Amino acid sequence: MGSWRLGLVVLAVLAGSGCGSDAAGPAPSTGGDDGRVTADVSDPTGDVFGNRGPQWDVTDLSITRDTGGITVVLRFASTPIPLTSGDPNAMIGFVDFDTDLDSTTGATPIADEFRRDSASTGTGSDFQLDLAEIDADSTVPVFDASGVVMGRVRPIYDGLTVTTRIPHALLRDDDGYLNAAAIVGTQASPTDIIPNRGHLELRAASGAARNHAG
Numbered sequence: 001m002g003s004w005r006l007g008l009v010v011l012a013v014l015a016g017s018g019c020g021s022d023a024a025g026p027a028p029s030t031g032g033d034d035g036r037v038t039a040d041v042s043d044p045t046g047d048v049f050g051n052r053g054p055q056w057d058v059t060d061l062s063i064t065r066d067t068g069g070i071t072v073v074l075r076f077a078s079t080p081i082p083l084t085s086g087d088p089n090a091m092i093g094f095v096d097f098d099t100d101l102d103s104t105t106g107a108t109p110i111a112d113e114f115r116r117d118s119a120s121t122g123t124g125s126d127f128q129l130d131l132a133e134i135d136a137d138s139t140v141p142v143f144d145a146s147g148v149v150m151g152r153v154r155p156i157y158d159g160l161t162v163t164t165r166i167p168h169a170l171l172r173d174d175d176g177y178l179n180a181a182a183i184v185g186t187q188a189s190p191t192d193i194i195p196n197r198g199h200l201e202l203r204a205a206s207g208a209a210r211n212h213a214g
Contacts, residue, residue, distance in 0.1 A: 046077075049190075054186060057077040059194075060074070069171075070176045071166075080157065094182065097128065098124055106145040111193045127174075132187075153165060174213035180200045181194065
């Protein structure tokens with residue numbers, strides 16, 4: 001769809017006004033109490049939409065928070081093609097994070113901009129992982145709600161999964177307890193949203209201190 005393509009162009013322009021680079025791979029395995037908490041949402045297989053080329057079908061979104069940052073994992077029904085391949089049917093995607101847990105602040109999540117039903121994520125996007133603008137060094141930007149690039153991270157493609165590590169610093173030192181939703185597709189059209197309604201919720205243990213950035 002044309003508006004989907006236009007959205008990608010606008011984001012590319014915004015990326016040029018950003019700052020710095022902070023590439024990172026998956027979180028290392030650590031022992032002891034590192035504050036690790038994981039939240040996961042699944043999505044039905046085959047609920048894709050759009051009719052322009054391959055329909056990337058995302059089946060699971062998982063986010064793990066620890067003292068260093070968050071690790072975002074998207075799982076697909078078929079092996080995703082990275083943009084670095086140069087394939088016009090490569091998978092692109094956006095993961096929006098509501099770090100202040102307030103749906104009335106931040107930008108409109110991309111999933112809510114391009115969904116084809118009356119549902120909603122119920123979130124406001126304070127930060128966004130942009131898997132549609134991979135640079136020559138295989139990194140992608142993390143934006144804030146005003147379109148400023150907080151830094152760049154490196155998604156890791158491994159079979160059916162795409163894993164991206166985001167340090168807390170790229171979320172303005174937010175503690176990583178957040179709401180999230182994602183949309184995927186190709187450069188021609190979006191094809192799937194996760195979750196279909198609502199959002200993933202990642203919460204601290206009861207009574208734990210929080211420091212949210214919006």
